[in-house]
Amino acid sequence: MHVADGILSGMALTCGTIAGIAGVGVGLRRLSYEDVPKTALMAAVFFVASLIHVPIGPAQAHIILTGLAGIVLGWAVFPALLVALFLQALLFGYGGVSVLFVNTALMAWPALACHYVFRRLLKQRRGRKINFTLGALAGALAILGSSLLLAGVLYISDKQFWAVCIAVLAAHIPVMFVEGVVTGSAVVFLAKVSPEIFGDGFRR
Amino acid sequence: MEMRGHKRGVLFGFLAAGMLGFFSLSQDVSAHRVLLFASQAGEKIEGYAYFPGGKRLANGKVTVLRADGGHSASLITNAMGEFVFEPEEPGEYSFVLETEDGHRADYRVISGTLQQSVEDDDAHLRSRGAEDDYREETRQSGKEIVAAIDEAFVRHVGTLRQELAASEERVRLRDIIGGLGYIVGLAGIVLYVWGRKRAPGDAGKKMDV
Numbered sequence: 001m002h003v004a005d006g007i008l009s010g011m012a013l014t015c016g017t018i019a020g021i022a023g024v025g026v027g028l029r030r031l032s033y034e035d036v037p038k039t040a041l042m043a044a045v046f047f048v049a050s051l052i053h054v055p056i057g058p059a060q061a062h063i064i065l066t067g068l069a070g071i072v073l074g075w076a077v078f079p080a081l082l083v084a085l086f087l088q089a090l091l092f093g094y095g096g097v098s099v100l101f102v103n104t105a106l107m108a109w110p111a112l113a114c115h116y117v118f119r120r121l122l123k124q125r126r127g128r129k130i131n132f133t134l135g136a137l138a139g140a141l142a143i144l145g146s147s148l149l150l151a152g153v154l155y156i157s158d159k160q161f162w163a164v165c166i167a168v169l170a171a172h173i174p175v176m177f178v179e180g181v182v183t184g185s186a187v188v189f190l191a192k193v194s195p196e197i198f199g200d201g202f203r204r
Numbered sequence: 205m206e207m208r209g210h211k212r213g214v215l216f217g218f219l220a221a222g223m224l225g226f227f228s229l230s231q232d233v234s235a236h237r238v239l240l241f242a243s244q245a246g247e248k249i250e251g252y253a254y255f256p257g258g259k260r261l262a263n264g265k266v267t268v269l270r271a272d273g274g275h276s277a278s279l280i281t282n283a284m285g286e287f288v289f290e291p292e293e294p295g296e297y298s299f300v301l302e303t304e305d306g307h308r309a310d311y312r313v314i315s316g317t318l319q320q321s322v323e324d325d326d327a328h329l330r331s332r333g334a335e336d337d338y339r340e341e342t343r344q345s346g347k348e349i350v351a352a353i354d355e356a357f358v359r360h361v362g363t364l365r366q367e368l369a370a371s372e373e374r375v376r377l378r379d380i381i382g383g384l385g386y387i388v389g390l391a392g393i394v395l396y397v398w399g400r401k402r403a404p405g406d407a408g409k410k411m412d413v
Contacts, residue, residue, distance in 0.1 A: 002237070003306035033398050040391030047383050087386055091379040092256075094237055154306060167304040 002088070002103055003150070005096030012156040013102060020082070020101025023108050027078030035076050038197060042069040043080040047087060050094065062175060067142030068135070068183045070111025071119050072190075072197055077111045078104060102153065110145025114138040122198055124191060131191055132184040139183025140176040147172045240266070240301050240311040242289075246354070249313050252285045253301050260285025264301050271296040291315045 008016070031039065042065075049065045069077045082104045088094040095103045118138040122131055151165040190197055238261055242251025253261040266287050268277040276297065279287040291297060300310045 004237075004308040007302065007306045007308050033395070033402060036391055036395050036398070040387050044384050044387045047387065048380060051380070083387060083390060084383075087383040091383050092237070150306060154304070164304050171305055 002085075002095030003099045003106070003153070005098050007096075007157065008099060008102065008153060009157040012153045013099065015156065016099070016102030016105050016153055019109065020078075020103075020105035023075070023078040023105060023112070024082050024101070027075040027080075027108075030075045031079065035073070039073055039076045039080045042073055042077070043084040045069070046081060047084040050088065051092075063179050063182050064107065064143070064175075065139070065179070065183060065186070066107045066111040066146065067114045067118075067139035067179065068186050070108075070114040070142060071122070071135070071138055071187070073111075074115045074119070075112060077115070078108045081108045081111070106149045106153070107142075107146050109149065110142045113145060114142050117141075119198070122187065122191070124195055128188050128191075132188045134184075135187030136180035136184030138187075140180035142183075143172055143176045143179050144169075238264070238301060238303055238307040238309050240299055240309040242287075242299050242311050242313045244313065244315055246351075247290065249289045249291060249297065249299075249315055251287055251289075251299060251311065251313075253281050253287070253309070254285055261301075261303075264303065267300045267302075269298040269300060271298075 046065055046069055049063045053062045066077070066081070069080060073080055082100065085095060085103050085107075086097070086100055089097050089100060118134050121134050124131075126134075147168045148165070151168045154164045154168075237256055239254055239256065240251060241254070242249050251266075253264040253266065255261065260281075262281055262283045262285055264281040264285065266279040266281060267275065268279065268289055270276050276291075277289060279289060281287050287299075289297070289299075294315050296312060296314045298310055298312050300308070302308050
C-alpha cells in the first residue's frame with residue numbers, strides 16, 4: 001500500500017500531495033485537546049500493525065487498521081496517519097518521504113469515509129454480532145478504497161489503469177478479509193472495555 | 205468515571221500496540237517494501253528480488269541501466285525471484301525494480317573481476333613486447349588459478365553480503381520502540397503546549413491552527 005519515491009509522475013504527486021495536505025489541515029483544525037491521546041493511540045496502532053502479516057495460502061495479508069482509525073478519529077485520522085507514515089518511512093523505509101502526503105491521502109480519505117458511514121451505525125444496543133459486522137465492513141471497505149485510490153494515482157502516472165487496478169485489487173483481497181476480521185474484533189472489544197472511544201452517540 | 209475509563213482504554217491501547225510490535229518482530233514483513241540484491245558471479249551478475257524477511261518476488265520486472273543512465277537490458281525474475289545479467293563490458297550497472305503497486309528498489313553493482321584485472325595486465329605486458337611461450341603458459345595457469353580464487357571469493361563474500369543486506373533491512377525492536385516513543389513524545393508535547401494555553405472553560409475547544 002505504501003508508494004515509494006520515484007514512482008509517481010509530477011501530476012500524480014501534486015494531486016496526491018494537495019489531497020493529503022488538505023486533509024491534514026482540516027484534521028488539525030478539528031482536533032480537540034481531549035482527542036489528542038486517542039489520536040496518538042491510533043497512530044501507534046497503525047505504526048505497529050503494518051508490521052504484522054498473516055499468511056493466507058500463497059499470499060500474505062498485512063493489517064493497517066485504517067478503517068478502525070477512521071471510525072474512532074474522524075478527521076484526526078489525517079494527522080495520525082501522517083505521523084505514523086513519516087516514522088515508518090524514516091525507520092523502516094516503508095514508502096517515501098517525498099510521497100508522504102500522497103500515502104497519507106491514500107489511506108486517510110477512505111478511513112474518513114468509513115467514519116461518516118459506520119460511526120453513526122455503531123450502537124452498543126445493536127449487539128456484538130451487528131457491531132462486528134459493521135466493523136468488518138469498515139475495515140474491508142477502507143482497504144478497498146485505498147486500493148482504488150492507489151490504482152488511480154498509478155494511472156495518472158501513465159501506468160495502464162485496468163492492469164494496475166486488477167493487480168492492486170487482487171493483491172489486497174486477502175488484506176480486505178483479514179482487515180475485516182481484525183477490525184470487527186477490535187470494534188467489539190473496544191465497545192466492551194472502552195465504549196467512550198466511539199463517542200457519546202454509541203451508548204444512545 | 206468516564207475519563208478514568210477513557211484513560212484506561214488509551215493506556216491499554218498503547219500496551220497493545222507495544223505487544224503488537226514485539227509480535228511483529230517474529231513475522232516476515234512484506235507488501236510495504238521490495239528489495240534487490242545483486243553480485244558478480246564470474247562473468248555474470250546474479251541477483252534476486254525479495255521482501256524484508258526473505259520472501260522472494262517472482263515475475264518482477266528489473267531494468268538494467270548503465271553508468272550513464274542508458275538502458276542496457278530488461279529482465280524478469282523467475283519463480284525464485286532470481287535474475288541473471290551478462291554485462292557486455294565491465295563497469296557500473298544499476299538494477300531497478302518497479303512493481304505495479306508502486307514499490308521500487310534499486311541496487312548498484314560494479315562489474316569486473318580479478319580475471320579482468322589479469323587480462324588488463326596481459327594487454328599491458330604485450331604492449332611492452334614481453335610475450336613469449338613460457339610467459340604464455342604461465343599466464344594461462346595463472347588465469348585458471350585466478351578464476352578459481354575469484355569464484356571462491358564471490359561465493360563466500362557474496363553470501364556475507366546477502367546476509368548483511370538482509371540484516372540491514374530487518375525491522376528492529378529498537379526502531380519499533382523508538383517510533384512508539386516519538387508518537388508518545390509528540391502527543392505529550394502537544395498536550396503540554398496546548399494545556400498551558402487552555403483556560404478552565406476551554407473543554408472541547410478545537411486547535412487554533
